[in-house]
Amino acid sequence: MRPFTYTASTNKEAALRAFTTTSHYLGGGTNLVDLMKEDVARPDQLIDVNNLEYNKIVKNDKGGFTLGAMLSNAATANNKDVRQNYPLLSMAMLSAATAQIRNMATNGGNLLQRTRCPYFFETSMPCNKRAPGSGCGALKGMNATHAIFGYSQKCIATNPSDMCVALAAIGATVEVQKQDGSSRMIDFNDFHRLPEDQPEKDNTLNQGELITAIHLNEPAFSDHYYYLKIRERSSYAFALISVAAGMQIKNGTISKIGLAMGGVAHKPWKLTEAEAFLTGKSASQANFEEAAMIAMKSAKPFEANKYKVDMGKKAIVRALTQAYERKN
Structure with a gap:
C-alpha cells in the first residue's frame, strides 16, 4: 500500500x-x-x-423513505421501516458479503463498488478500467463471469452490487453534494453508466461530488417480491446472475412491476421491456416465461459465458414465480 x-x-x-x-x-x-x-x-x-450527519433513515416528501449514505448496509437492511416497506431491498442487501462486511460497508460506498473482474485487480494484466488504453484482458481471455449486455470492446466487466440491483427494480434517486455547496439529484438508473469508450468511469458523478442520500420511491412491492442470487458457492460470493423482482398484483393481474438483473452488465440491468410486457397481464407461468425470453433476446454472450443466457431466462422465471407466491 x-x-x-x-x-x-x-x-x-x-x-x-x-x-x-x-x-x-x-x-x-x-x-x-x-x-x-x-x-x-x-x-x-x-x-x-x-461522522457526517447522513446516517439515518427518515420519511421523505414523496411518500417514501430516505437512506443516509453513511449508514451501514446492516443497519439499513435490518431497519424496521425498510423491512416493512422495502423487503426486496432488505433481502438483496442481506444476501451480500458477510455480516462483518455489512456492518462496515456504507450505503453510499455500496453504490461506488468497483468490478471484481480479475484483470482489474491484477496490475500486471491489461485493463482499460484500471489503466485506460492498455486494453481489455478479459475480451479474449477468461470471461466466464463477464457481461452479456451493454459492454463495449473497451470493457466487458460487470457491476458486483446486490443492493443496486434491488434499487434498480424498486426505483430511487441519489442525492449528491457538489463542491460548490449545491446539490443535485440523479435518477438511480442514470447513476451507473455503460463502459462505452470510458470504462474507467463507473458512474455519472463529477469530480469531488459526495453521495449524501438515497431517496426511495413510494413503497410498491411489499407483498410480492424476491431476490434471487445465483453464485458459485452458497455464501460469500458475488453473483453470476441475480434477479430482483417486485410486483403489485390485483385480482391476479400485475398492476405494477420492478425487474432488474445483476451480474450481466457494467451497471444494474433494468428489464424495461419485460416490465412493459408483464404490466396488465396475469401472473402466470406462461407470461413469466415470455417475459424472460423478451429480457434475454438482446444478450450477446462470449463463448465462455453462453450459459448466462439460459441461466438468465430460468432465473427470471424463478424470481417472478417466487415473488408471486411469496406474501408478507
Whole structure:
C-alpha cells in the first residue's frame, strides 16, 4: 500500500473543501482499502466521511423513505421501516458479503463498488478500467463471469452490487453534494453508466461530488417480491446472475412491476421491456416465461459465458414465480 494522508471531516463543507483530484472519500472502506492493498487504487488522501450527519433513515416528501449514505448496509437492511416497506431491498442487501462486511460497508460506498473482474485487480494484466488504453484482458481471455449486455470492446466487466440491483427494480434517486455547496439529484438508473469508450468511469458523478442520500420511491412491492442470487458457492460470493423482482398484483393481474438483473452488465440491468410486457397481464407461468425470453433476446454472450443466457431466462422465471407466491 502506498503512503497517503488521512483527513477526518465532521461536516460536509469541510469534506468538500478538502477534496482534490487525488482524494477519495472514505466510508466503510470495505472495497477501497482492498483496492489500495492491491495497488489498484492510489489515492494521496483519504477523507473520512463516517461522522457526517447522513446516517439515518427518515420519511421523505414523496411518500417514501430516505437512506443516509453513511449508514451501514446492516443497519439499513435490518431497519424496521425498510423491512416493512422495502423487503426486496432488505433481502438483496442481506444476501451480500458477510455480516462483518455489512456492518462496515456504507450505503453510499455500496453504490461506488468497483468490478471484481480479475484483470482489474491484477496490475500486471491489461485493463482499460484500471489503466485506460492498455486494453481489455478479459475480451479474449477468461470471461466466464463477464457481461452479456451493454459492454463495449473497451470493457466487458460487470457491476458486483446486490443492493443496486434491488434499487434498480424498486426505483430511487441519489442525492449528491457538489463542491460548490449545491446539490443535485440523479435518477438511480442514470447513476451507473455503460463502459462505452470510458470504462474507467463507473458512474455519472463529477469530480469531488459526495453521495449524501438515497431517496426511495413510494413503497410498491411489499407483498410480492424476491431476490434471487445465483453464485458459485452458497455464501460469500458475488453473483453470476441475480434477479430482483417486485410486483403489485390485483385480482391476479400485475398492476405494477420492478425487474432488474445483476451480474450481466457494467451497471444494474433494468428489464424495461419485460416490465412493459408483464404490466396488465396475469401472473402466470406462461407470461413469466415470455417475459424472460423478451429480457434475454438482446444478450450477446462470449463463448465462455453462453450459459448466462439460459441461466438468465430460468432465473427470471424463478424470481417472478417466487415473488408471486411469496406474501408478507
